[in-house]
Amino acid sequence: MVQMTKSLYERASEVTPPTASRATTLGMVKAEGHYLFSEDGTKYLDFASGVAVTNVGHNHPKVVEAAKAQLDEMIHGGHNVVYYPSYVKLAEKLNELNGGEQMVYFSNSGAEANEGAIKLAKKVTKRPAVISFKRGFHGRTIAATSITASNAAYRKDYEGLLPSVYYADYPYAYQTGLSEEAEVERCLAQLQELFDFQVHPESVAAIILEPVQGEGGYIVPPKSFLEKLRTLCDEHGILLIFDEIQTGFGRTGEMFAYQHFGVKPDILTLAKGIAAGFPLSAIVAPKKIMEQWPAGTHGGTYGGNPVACAASLASIDILEKEGLPNAKNQGAYFKEALFQLKERVQGIGDVRGVGLMLAIELRKEDGSPDPDMLSKIRTVALDEGIILLGCGTKKNVLRFIPPTTVKREEIDRVINVVERVLKDK
Ligand SMILES: Cc1ncc(COP(=O)(O)O)c(C=O)c1O
Known part of the structure; x- marks a missing residue:
């Protein structure tokens, strides 16, 4: 009989209550800089930062x-x-x-x-x-x-x-x-x-x-x-x-x-x-x-x-030496890129935030909140190795919480996937 190795998610589901649920089912075994590495060897760009915790990246x-x-x-x-x-x-x-x-x-x-x-x-x-x-x-x-x-x-x-x-x-x-x-x-x-x-x-x-x-x-x-x-x-x-x-x-x-x-x-x-x-x-x-x-x-x-x-x-x-100046620069670039994205696609009702605490609010054509689009973007991004989180009472706000040391090409990669999903709907 073939012995299947259980994932961390499967093992955790047996011994931890549903209240200890996660935004993903990923098991991570290593973290470095702006990336997390999963138990199956996949590299993930982390735009969640453990919910605004690893502001100088992982394991600096x-x-x-x-x-x-x-x-x-x-x-x-x-x-x-x-x-x-x-x-x-x-x-x-x-x-x-x-x-x-x-x-x-x-x-x-x-x-x-x-x-x-x-x-x-x-x-x-x-x-x-x-x-x-x-x-x-x-x-x-x-x-x-x-x-x-x-x-x-x-x-x-x-x-x-x-x-x-x-x-x-x-x-x-x-x-x-x-x-x-x-x-x-x-x-x-x-x-x-x-x-x-x-x-x-x-x-x-x-x-x-x-x-x-x-x-x-x-x-x-x-x-x-x-x-x-x-x-x-x-x-x-x-x-x-x-x-x-x-x-x-x-x-x-x-x-x-x-x-x-x-x-x-x-x-x-x-x-x-x-x-x-x-x-x-x-x-x-x-x-x-x-x-x-x-x-x-x-x-x-x-x-x-x-x-x-x-x-x-x-x-x-x-933070004092590199994080703050970078967060200001890249935050301004990121926000402007989100405003430009809003012009190119349908579905973004609002762009807001300060520094690298940024979000887009997703709305349907009739103006109602679009939580399905949020989950679609998050799922596609995850398939492409990018971790994104949502927020908002109606679960229709996509938030971006990269490390303060984030690079421009990482921001571009994220904008690109969001754009493709929004154009594909
Ligand atoms: C604004 C704010 N206050 C308080 C908390 C609670 O912090 P902790 O989960 O460390 O208790 C959070 C966590 O998400 C938060 O975002």
Whole structure:
């Protein structure tokens, strides 16, 4: 009898639950630069970056070297027990990158950073409520699920979530058909209604949002919206939290997306691209806020792991030297190429994004969302060795998340396959 070797996907399906599903059924055995190598020996161009994580590419030699050097020194110290150099150096670096007078608290995942940020806001303001935004995604733990409103499926059967969470509209002018100005006014009026009828602003600890929405559809708000939120928060003593878990670390061509808008949050949450694939997240906030977070009122065993912190320092160095300038250049080229593509084909309703956080929204001729086209493009691309991801509540947004070190010919290859599928429909 011929013994067939099972794929990683087949083996995983037997021992891991459906909830641990993947965007592909691929099993990967090696990663290098902009490519992943599958168990059957196929090379894949990675335009997913492990969902915005490997922002300097896979296994960058400098990241590997820094992590290996740290492995030889110390794997775990425990930040509730001792101090160690990579932890302190990374906190110093994040303080510097955010203008100084900041403090940094490390955890392991994006959701954990957001949980911590909410706890911090509640501790400092002594207020109960949080406002988040429709189409916002903040993670999978209970509090993070509570502030997530990008898809009701993420919440179904988990209801009875964190109380006193309210949801506001995030500007999405393409969807509503309004001018950007009118869309901002609409959203702000709605927020005011929330304050008038549902939650008094003095009960609100924090307003949390992604400065560019990720999972919800790569939606970029007008600058004036973030500016007005900043003013509202200042007026009412509400802390403004920017979840930059997906937008941070060069994704938008700046180290952090808030730098594009010139609007600084009170609390910044970071993860994903922070450490080139090592599990690490951070909460950054001014000293005057952080100093009100008493010892022992928050913590965790693994947060700020020495190896993850060392990898992060190396990754930030690469971003500063090559990732950021390249992301700006190639991001501008890529976006322009997508605009030109929109003119040549039918089916692209909108082109949007910042830096290398780019997307096209796929629409049918009657204007309705086209999730089938999204899956067709992703399938054909995968057959040709390119990994692409979708997003958006209607699953009709194709997002491009290449490494910040992406090359022009790699972008051209991706544009080419998208064009062929759209012309072939
Ligand atoms: C904006 C944003 N916030 C939070 C998270 C959750 O991060 P994690 O999966 O590391 O908990 C994600 C993950 O996709 C995200 O995109």
